[in-house]
Amino acid sequence: MDVHQHTNRQYEDDLRGLRADLIKMGGLVESQIAEAIEALTERDTERARATIARDSEVNRMDIENDERAIRLLALHQPAASDLRFITTSLKITTDLERIGDNAVNICERALELSTQPQLKPYIDIPRMAAIVQSMVKDSVDAFMRDDTDLAEDVIDRDDEVDALNYQIYRELLSYMAEDPTTIGNATQILFVSKNLERVADHATNIAEMVVYMVKGRTIRHLDKKQPI
Numbered sequence: 001m002d003v004h005q006h007t008n009r010q011y012e013d014d015l016r017g018l019r020a021d022l023i024k025m026g027g028l029v030e031s032q033i034a035e036a037i038e039a040l041t042e043r044d045t046e047r048a049r050a051t052i053a054r055d056s057e058v059n060r061m062d063i064e065n066d067e068r069a070i071r072l073l074a075l076h077q078p079a080a081s082d083l084r085f086i087t088t089s090l091k092i093t094t095d096l097e098r099i100g101d102n103a104v105n106i107c108e109r110a111l112e113l114s115t116q117p118q119l120k121p122y123i124d125i126p127r128m129a130a131i132v133q134s135m136v137k138d139s140v141d142a143f144m145r146d147d148t149d150l151a152e153d154v155i156d157r158d159d160e161v162d163a164l165n166y167q168i169y170r171e172l173l174s175y176m177a178e179d180p181t182t183i184g185n186a187t188q189i190l191f192v193s194k195n196l197e198r199v200a201d202h203a204t205n206i207a208e209m210v211v212y213m214v215k216g217r218t219i220r221h222l223d224k225k226q227p228i
Contacts, residue, residue: 003208013078015086017068022065022140022144025093029096030133032063032100032103032135033192037125040106040107040113040192055117058100065093069086073086085213089143091205095202096202099202099203108191108193118185119186120171124164124168135161135199138209139210140206143206153215154206154207158203162197168189168190
């Protein structure tokens with residue numbers, strides 16, 4: 001095998017490895033959100049602490065994926081679609097790592113809330129979490145498949161999350177107004193809602209990058225009513 005063949009094989013192996021690692025990282029942060037919400041609703045402090053501890057794996061994958069992408073750029077000077085995939089993966093890895101941070105934040109709120117009487121049944125928070133988990137999964141899938149239709153669907157779902165976030169805010173505001181003793185618990189739940197809303201924003205970022213990667217059009221900050 002000559003040097004050229006060896007280099008090409010190494011390039012293909014690294015590119016496949018980057019794809020596999022991004023899928024794995026996406027699945028991990030999606031499960032982190034699910035575990036964080038379970039810890040919250042079940043008042044499961046052990047689950048919350050275990051989820052926080054797993055964040056180190058997310059951070060490790062963030063570093064490894066960045067290093068792999070940079071190595072691909074430096075050693076192989078990819079062009080066209082491969083170049084767009086690799087450079088976009090660098091940005092997506094950052095969003096996935098931040099989603100992991102949001103899961104940790106939710107777990108920290110869950111630990112705080114577990115020491116207090118429950119303010120109200122959790123209804124909208126799990127609904128919101130289910131939407132954002134699907135957004136994370138589908139945004140990564142859209143990236144892997146160059147699927148702009150799925151990416152646009154993810155972007156549209158952000159409106160549902162924003163509406164639920166506002167609904168939770170209004171409801172908790174009324175609790176705090178009627179009974180000031182609920183302010184502490186209500187504020188912690190607001191933090192949970194806000195972190196879920198941020199996860200949705202990160203998934204939307206990924207979906208917008210998919211549209212850019214495939215169509216070459218930047219749609220960030222555009223009015224959502226404009227055609228993509």
